[in-house]
Ligand code: SF4
């Protein structure tokens with residue numbers, strides 16, 4: 001197999017530390033006493049709960065329905081009783097709570113009726129729906145709903161389908177083990193993706209530090225008679241970044257402003273292909289995933305873990321050493337520190353690393369930038385990180401955008417090499433969030449201004465119309481009445497334009513002047529009452545909205561931080577940029 | 582947790598390490614220097630280092646910055662060594678001290694300290710001193726002037742009247758002066774062949790110091806402390822310009838190798854135009870920066886009023902860096918295939 005490889009610029013070679021967790025086969029993590037299944041586990045809309053507290057659920061039962069097209073369903077990981085649907089701490093750097101279904105397993109682990117789909121005979125549309133309803137999302141960590149990526153761009157045919165088995169983050173081995181042990185299912189899943197996209201070629205990219213995985217995948221491809229190409233790619237972080245892998249395998253560079261399908265290529269993680277196949281061929285929704293548990297533990301290993309398992313239960317399996325000071329979720333390059341071990345394993349949890357001061361020593365003090373250019377040298381997106389850093393520091397956000405801030409994938413290569421130990425990525429995230437919030441503020445202000453102007457215009461128009469109407473009415477009446485009683489209608493009143501005087505000039509309809517005042521007062525009181533009622537009605541809704549709003553923000557942050565195993569640029573990453581430009 | 586922002590692992594690099602490697606890169610040149618001119622250079626290095634650290638400490642204290650962190654970063658020592666190596670080896674101690682203090686206090690700290698200086702501090706020191714003390718700055722020990730260490734120390738301490746024993750010229754300067762004085766009666770090939778100051782392929786002795794800097798520079802490049810663009814641009818333009826003029830009139834102009842291995846060419850190419858802080862940061866920018874500095878250095882050294890032109894060339898180019906950087910921003914990932 002002679003596959004020409006195209007390198008990508010930049011990248012670093014941190015110590016991989018992968019050996020400890022590949023010594024044992026994937027283990028089955030025991031069922032915990034309680035499962036905390038967050039409803040919002042993927043990019044896009046937040047699924048609505050479909051169960052109630054006290055309800056009995058079966059393993060694989062739908063408990064959260066996909067909210068719109070860009071969303072994915074959530075299922076019960078085992079059979080048991082729903083104890084509550086409540087806010088529970090999420091596996092997110094902020095530690096903010098999210099709406100969570102709490103399940104007490106009954107121990108029977110009883111499946112719902114599983115119906116394998118004959119996906120070959122189904123319309124592609126149905127297959128995509130099935131994947132959405134099975135909760136299939138990018139398991140590399142980006143959790144982008146897979147079905148949404150399975151539509152080819154209308155103008156460009158899909159040339160290559162890239163299956164990402166590169167797994168370049170240090171410590172992480174969940175994909176490696178999955179490929180070693182379940183290669184056939186991955187290959188079959190890839191074939192389904194290929195069919196849906198009508199892709200010409202399938203390229204499976206695996207970093208060359210995983211020879212066993214390469215061999216297993218090659219064997220599976222041969223056994224199944226597929227013509228997928230298994231390609232060993234050089235080991236260099238972030239070779240597993242979707243864009244870097246696409247570049248290495250196809251030579252195509254996907255800019256931040258484009259989706260890979262526009263260039264005729266799409267990319268999925270191996271674990272995603274695996275779950276897609278299980279979902280279609282066995283009717284098994286995504287209720288568990290492989291998680292690497294490693295670092296400062298006595299038993300580093302990969303575990304198949306039910307979604308919703310509290311991280312505390314998971315880390316206990318590894319027997320953390322006494323000096324463990326923290327836990328990371330994801331790899332050390334792009335992961336985050338887990339704020340609370342009560343947070344559950346979710347679809348994005350690919351790796352949990354126990355940290356110690358020796359393993360992750362404190363960052364040395366930050367020094368000024370010496371413009372050495374090391375950061376630019378390693379930036380896989382060929383940015384000038386130090387320029388971005390200067391501008392971000394100076395809060396010159398316009399300039400940061402000129403220097404392509406939003407093309408930064410936050411891979412951390414620049415921070416890794418900076419001799420001045422400047423936390424560059426942190427500055428970039430700060431600049432991005434600052435730009436987003438300003439954009440939001442601006443939009444809100446503009447909307448408010450538009451509303452205000454609209455209201456003013458309407459009030460004016462209504463007032464003018466009313467005046468006109470009254471004036472017209474007064475004229476007609478006075479002319480009608482003239483023959484009967486000339487004195488009853490003083491001509492002065494007719495010529496006066498004001499509403500009040502027009503009202504006053506109509507003794508037949510309007511009350512006496514005293515009554516008019518009273519009426520006005522009553523109207524004002526009524527209006528105020530209405531406004532109060534409106535405010536009262538609006539306020540609780542606002543507080544209710546706070547959580548979904550926060551959840552959306554979390555989604556945006558997650559999209560942005562899309563792990564390197566990310567399979568394709570989630571749109572959420574690009575949208576704010578377009579909005580900001 | 583000591584730091585809770587990714588990446589949680591860091592590479593081995595640090596400012597101190599970078600500076601240390603630059604100092605190591607200077608060692609082959611210094612070794613040749615000692616072998617050629619005696620140990621007095623070690624004293625000069627020491628004097629400059631002490632002055633630089635003292636100036637640094639003072640300014641850090643005045644600016645309320647952490648002393649230990651910055652004093653140990655090595656950047657002041659690099660500046661000090663470059664000054665000591667660029668100045669005449671027997672220059673009086675106060676000249677080195679004054680130059681170094683000026684570099685650290687004014688050129689570095691008054692512009693904001695480490696990483697903020699728009700001009701190369703060592704070159705500022707050189708420029709200021711050669712403008713203020715042109716005679717002292719042009720007095721290089723004559724060859725064949727075999728001085729004992731004690732005599733060298735006395736020179737540095739200012740205990741010996743200088744003028745009578747110093748020949749006062751580097752090979753570059755000797756060539757220029759001879760050509761000027763000879764007014765057409767002498768030609769370069771004869772000069773190079775007959776005068777003792779000129780060695781095998783450049784100035785006697787100096788050529789080996791230059792080779793030392795070349796070796797150290799190549800090592801720095803191999804260690805990825807410097808990139809090839811600036812040195813290549815610098816040496817390339819110097820070589821090209823010298824070659825063109827030499828081919829045009831070999832009687833009047835020295836050959837290109839003479840220029841590459843004379844004066845501060847190699848020191849400048851690998852240790853001055855590669856200064857990250859005051860140089861250009863983009864790849865194309867570095868090439869332009871080096872190339873233009875080489876052209877300027879040649880013009881000043883051959884046609885200008887100073888024996889060597891590197892300091893002024895570099896300072897002039899430092900001025901242009903913002904402009905160069907602005908116009909040489911490389912395309913980013915994915916921009917190349919956008920039409
Ligand atoms: S690596 Fe650090 S010190 Fe070097 S240019 Fe980049 S930000 Fe500045």
Ligand code: SF4
Nearest residue numbers: 379408409411412414
């Ligand atoms: S974090 Fe951003 S700027 Fe830094 S190397 Fe990665 S892509 Fe480049």
